[in-house]
Amino acid sequence: MTRIAIVTDIHHGAPSHTKRGDTALELVAQFVAWSNAQKPDLVLDLGDRISDIDSQTDARLEREVADLFAGLDAPLYSICGNHDRDHLSVEDNVEILGADLKSEVIDLGQWQLALWRADTRINRVAPNIGFNLPEADLLWLSQMAQRAEKPTLVASHVPFSGHSQIGNYYFQRNQGLSTYPQAERARAALAQAQVPVACIAGHVHWNTVTTVDGIPHMTQQSLTESFTTCGEPAKAWGMMTLGNKVHWEVFGDDPFEARVTPARMRWTPPLAPLLERLAAE
Numbered sequence: 001m002t003r004i005a006i007v008t009d010i011h012h013g014a015p016s017h018t019k020r021g022d023t024a025l026e027l028v029a030q031f032v033a034w035s036n037a038q039k040p041d042l043v044l045d046l047g048d049r050i051s052d053i054d055s056q057t058d059a060r061l062e063r064e065v066a067d068l069f070a071g072l073d074a075p076l077y078s079i080c081g082n083h084d085r086d087h088l089s090v091e092d093n094v095e096i097l098g099a100d101l102k103s104e105v106i107d108l109g110q111w112q113l114a115l116w117r118a119d120t121r122i123n124r125v126a127p128n129i130g131f132n133l134p135e136a137d138l139l140w141l142s143q144m145a146q147r148a149e150k151p152t153l154v155a156s157h158v159p160f161s162g163h164s165q166i167g168n169y170y171f172q173r174n175q176g177l178s179t180y181p182q183a184e185r186a187r188a189a190l191a192q193a194q195v196p197v198a199c200i201a202g203h204v205h206w207n208t209v210t211t212v213d214g215i216p217h218m219t220q221q222s223l224t225e226s227f228t229t230c231g232e233p234a235k236a237w238g239m240m241t242l243g244n245k246v247h248w249e250v251f252g253d254d255p256f257e258a259r260v261t262p263a264r265m266r267w268t269p270p271l272a273p274l275l276e277r278l279a280a281e
């Protein structure tokens, strides 16, 4: 079994709307202490470590988070979120974190971890406002799925299940910013896998499980989000255990727990609509 401690959407920086970024460093310090006591096999940071201002401020904020992460006993794997990319390049983040930030597969024994570090920059200029998934990132996911020989956890900042955003403070009325416009192709790429697959992402600041193509897609609450916790930070961090089943528990003030059994078998291509079939008879 592999145990993974997960933190996401730390949003260190000034508080804005419902993000309690002013509490981020204190909560990251608490997460590091908890993780060191729990002794997971690895730690996963799913991105949006800061709330962006400008390149100089953002670099300082990222460094302050990285300095606390340096206290982790377990190996840390980070992914960049959109806020880590508003004013900083991937290379800036590599230098600050002292770690590579290319997509990669980590062998965990029974499972493998696919760190899908697809581009997360949000274009703010019309007409193509939002995320744009580079073809190279889609191909990486597709080839990873085709090659996978053991159960695979796919980690990304941006979720791509296409799950409902009804009730989400940020995304109910900004559905297009909750995922990639190419999410359907990403799901099709993953559906090629002949092994059990599960996905974990951040970005949408709430705890969810959505099954698509027999693949459970999970999203974890932000460490400092307050839209579900009456203005107080959620203090959310998770522990995922990968074995014959996947067990995921989110702690803090917006707790969540799920036990899922991803299937190896993929679905048969779907039936034509009933009306079409009746018309053909």
Ligand SMILES: [Fe+2]
Binding pocket: 048, 081, 082, 083, 157, 202, 203, 204
């Ligand atoms: Fe994000």
